[in-house]
Amino acid sequence: MRVLLLLFLLLVPPVAVRADPPHIAVIDILAGDIVGRSTPGLGILIMRRGQVVHIGGYGHADLATGRPVTADSLFDLASVSKQMTALAAAQQMAEGRYAETTPVARFLPALALQGTARPLTMGDLIHHLSGLPDYLSDEEDIDYRPETTNDEVIHWLGRQEPETAPGAHFAYSDSGYLVLGSAVTVADGAGSLNEVLQRRLWAPLGMVSTAVPAPLDPARRVVGYAGHGGAFEESAMDNAIEGDGNVFTSLNDLARYEAGLADPHFLTPALAEVIFANGRLDSGAPIRKDGEEGYGYGWSLSVRHGQHIASHLGGWRGTATLYVRNLTTGLTIVLLANGEDADLWSLERALEKWLG
Numbered sequence: 331m332r333v334l335l336l337l338f339l340l341l342v343p344p345v346a347v348r349a350d351p352p353h354i355a356v357i358d359i360l361a362g363d364i365v366g367r368s369t370p371g372l373g374i375l376i377m378r379r380g381q382v383v384h385i386g387g388y389g390h391a392d393l394a395t396g397r398p399v400t401a402d403s404l405f406d407l408a409s410v411s412k413q414m415t416a417l418a419a420a421q422q423m424a425e426g427r428y429a430e431t432t433p434v435a436r437f438l439p440a441l442a443l444q445g446t447a448r449p450l451t452m453g454d455l456i457h458h459l460s461g462l463p464d465y466l467s468d469e470e471d472i473d474y475r476p477e478t479t480n481d482e483v484i485h486w487l488g489r490q491e492p493e494t495a496p497g498a499h500f501a502y503s504d505s506g507y508l509v510l511g512s513a514v515t516v517a518d519g520a521g522s523l524n525e526v527l528q529r530r531l532w533a534p535l536g537m538v539s540t541a542v543p544a545p546l547d548p549a550r551r552v553v554g555y556a557g558h559g560g561a562f563e564e565s566a567m568d569n570a571i572e573g574d575g576n577v578f579t580s581l582n583d584l585a586r587y588e589a590g591l592a593d594p595h596f597l598t599p600a601l602a603e604v605i606f607a608n609g610r611l612d613s614g615a616p617i618r619k620d621g622e623e624g625y626g627y628g629w630s631l632s633v634r635h636g637q638h639i640a641s642h643l644g645g646w647r648g649t650a651t652l653y654v655r656n657l658t659t660g661l662t663i664v665l666l667a668n669g670e671d672a673d674l675w676s677l678e679r680a681l682e683k684w685l686g
Contacts, residue, residue: 354384360680365389369650369669370555370562371399373581376685379660380592382585383685391552391668393562401581403552404545405666408644410651411542411577412507413605413628415523416456417597418514418530420605420627424598427517428452434509437516440488441509446495448612454496455503455510457609457617457625461494462487462505476569480512483571497612500619504574507628511573523572535590537583543569543576551578552668554648565670567647575646581666588662591655606631606640606657629655645670654678661685 357374365372371389375382387399423429428436430453435442443450454460465472465483472478472486487505494501511523520526524542532540545551556565569576579587590596597605608624608631609617617624624631629640637658644651650667652674663681665674 352383353386356684357384357386357681358388360677360684361388363680364667364669364672364674364677366560368558369667369672371403371552371668372672373399373401373403373405373664373666374681375581375584375588375662375664375666376681377585377588377592377662377664380589385581385585387581393553393555399552399668402539402550404539404547404550404578404580405552405651405668406554406575406644406646406649407577407579407651407666408575408646408649409504410642410644410653411575412573413642413653414527414531414577415507415511415514415573416626416628417605418518418523418526419452419456419510420601421530422514422517423452423604424601430456434513437513438484438509440485443488443492443496446492448496450492450496452510452513453609455506455513456627458500458503458506459497459609459611459617460503460506460509461492461496461498461501462503462509463490463493464503465505465508476567479570480508480572483508484512499611500609500617500625502619507574508571509573514573527577531587531590532583535586535596537579537586540577540579540583540587542578543572545578550580554668554670556648556670558671562669565648575644581664584664588655588664592660605629606638643674650674652678654682656682 361372365388370393371391373387376384385401387401387403389399391397391399391403432452433449434452441450450460463470515523515526518526539546554566555562557563605627607626619625629642632639637656640657641654648670650670650672652665654663663678
């Protein structure tokens, strides 16, 4: 495969790239498989054990102006944001503020659910075992608008019947992580999840361009698109929700974040063991997501060719994101696209085969 890629590199002009060192030229060719086809722009970050081995932007952040994607362009992480909410929760638990078994109602009284065998707990939120209805579902009666707040959703959830008993079944839940974001905020005595994450994660790691639920510098935000085959139209749905998405960040800031995850002084071995451990149902059975995958603290967990993988996919209007950490080899691949229809898993697997 490496020989074929090198021959291809000599014969085919690479896609337009704005790469900062270090830079692996053959990755430009692999990026060309989707840039201009299923997404106008793309950011690629590759690290190994906390060190950057490739970082670069490809294609356009804005088709109308021709503005390029760079390592400082701001993307919406969508559901990749969940791991940051969960990491803050893990830090709070390590400090003794609460446990996975702590009832959510301790922080959010509106969620003292009635008619369940046991209370809804913090661990239920983290591992998608809450049974809460999906506030984003078209089948629900919530009046969801761009300006809808976490508090409004929580009070709506408090009036709904749980779809399943807490702890009984795994069901991926944006509602659960919205609630987790609010509970984490209350536990820290903060005014917003943004305040919590700035203090606990982003400021200590030097992530000066990261924020939730809106970008710090709108001029650096990529424009979102939908479409295939190079036919793109703008797509966006901004909102005010914190916890389950809406973290806006750049490749450069994510390089600092990943370096923190690889640093035992920031992410201690004890904390890493917690966030990359699979959750369990009340029955004692481990979580099984999509067949053989489990779920930790904002990370899907799987085994690939005998190697332990932590990953998360994100998707929203105008954005597609993927964060993959090989816990065995130390290789990390982060892909950020401003095309919601981009097939990032295929690109990730091609990159992983090349990088080994």
